[in-house]
Amino acid sequence: MELGIRGKTALVCAASKGLGKGCAQALAREGVNLVITARGSEALEATAAEIRNAFKVTVIAVSGDITTAQGREAALKAAPAPDILVNNAGGPPPGDFREWDRDAWVKALDANMIAPILMIRALVDGMIARKFGRIVNITSAAVKAPIAELGLSNGARTGLTGFIAGLSRTTVRHNVTVNNLLPGPFETDRLRSNLEFHAQKTGKSADELRKLRTEANPAGRFGTIEEFGDACAYLCSAQAGFVTGQNLLMDGGAYPGTF
Numbered sequence: 001m002e003l004g005i006r007g008k009t010a011l012v013c014a015a016s017k018g019l020g021k022g023c024a025q026a027l028a029r030e031g032v033n034l035v036i037t038a039r040g041s042e043a044l045e046a047t048a049a050e051i052r053n054a055f056k057v058t059v060i061a062v063s064g065d066i067t068t069a070q071g072r073e074a075a076l077k078a079a080p081a082p083d084i085l086v087n088n089a090g091g092p093p094p095g096d097f098r099e100w101d102r103d104a105w106v107k108a109l110d111a112n113m114i115a116p117i118l119m120i121r122a123l124v125d126g127m128i129a130r131k132f133g134r135i136v137n138i139t140s141a142a143v144k145a146p147i148a149e150l151g152l153s154n155g156a157r158t159g160l161t162g163f164i165a166g167l168s169r170t171t172v173r174h175n176v177t178v179n180n181l182l183p184g185p186f187e188t189d190r191l192r193s194n195l196e197f198h199a200q201k202t203g204k205s206a207d208e209l210r211k212l213r214t215e216a217n218p219a220g221r222f223g224t225i226e227e228f229g230d231a232c233a234y235l236c237s238a239q240a241g242f243v244t245g246q247n248l249l250m251d252g253g254a255y256p257g258t259f
């Protein structure tokens, strides 16, 4: 299906690896020019080159921490008026909430709630004025089914989700949609480090845990960043203008509810 976004511009945050990279690749395949960000410039430049070569679109790489004012400024300077915004950042660390002081909470809120809201604040009125905008926030399956040791993530991302639920209903009449993508287990560095965390806690090896987790998933595997990117590209398509305020769970069927 032609997604109707060829020639548009997307700002994809935290996109040198993993799910953000999957989104950037899928948008580039649809002919979207990109500004991509990450903190580390080496992997970011490598990803930018890979996407440019594969899809013949413009890719500008901006290194910086998107959870800081400086990082956001740099990203917005390179992409002052994008048609598409994909909000993403690293997730907070796992642990026991008794170990988390105020600073730990503020850091999680900054990264996974406030940074995406500030990016939206900077860009949404331009999208409304131009009568086209697609905003996708990468959150987590933990918004729907909390994961005990990821309490920082459960809290911060649920706050973002509540905010988006309200905002998304005010922008859609201007053809600006805001949706969330909720990853379950996807094969990325983040997932690998979570497996290591559990390996240390349980005494099982990371490989053993991987086998147990993939077998326990109804799909019998983890998701791929390409699958994730394709869902993102659909939410950014011209055809998806009537889809807003939604939380699309991608977890291979792991969430057991009817809805």
Ligand code: NAP
Pocket (backbone or CB within 6 Å): 013, 014, 015, 016, 017, 018, 019, 020, 037, 038, 039, 040, 041, 043, 064, 065, 066, 067, 071, 088, 089, 090, 091, 092, 138, 139, 140, 141, 183, 184, 185, 186, 187, 188, 189, 190, 191
């Ligand atoms: P990943 O493979 O570790 O990739 C993270 C990407 O984001 C990298 O490009 C990283 O580059 C960049 N990044 C991280 N923090 C950043 C920051 N502060 N500013 C700018 N760029 C930043 O992680 P992932 O698995 O794709 O996860 C993406 C998001 O989805 C995370 O919030 C994660 O918690 C969430 N999630 C993932 C899964 C899963 O199964 N993979 C499941 C649920 C939720 P640099 O390190 O160079 O900055």
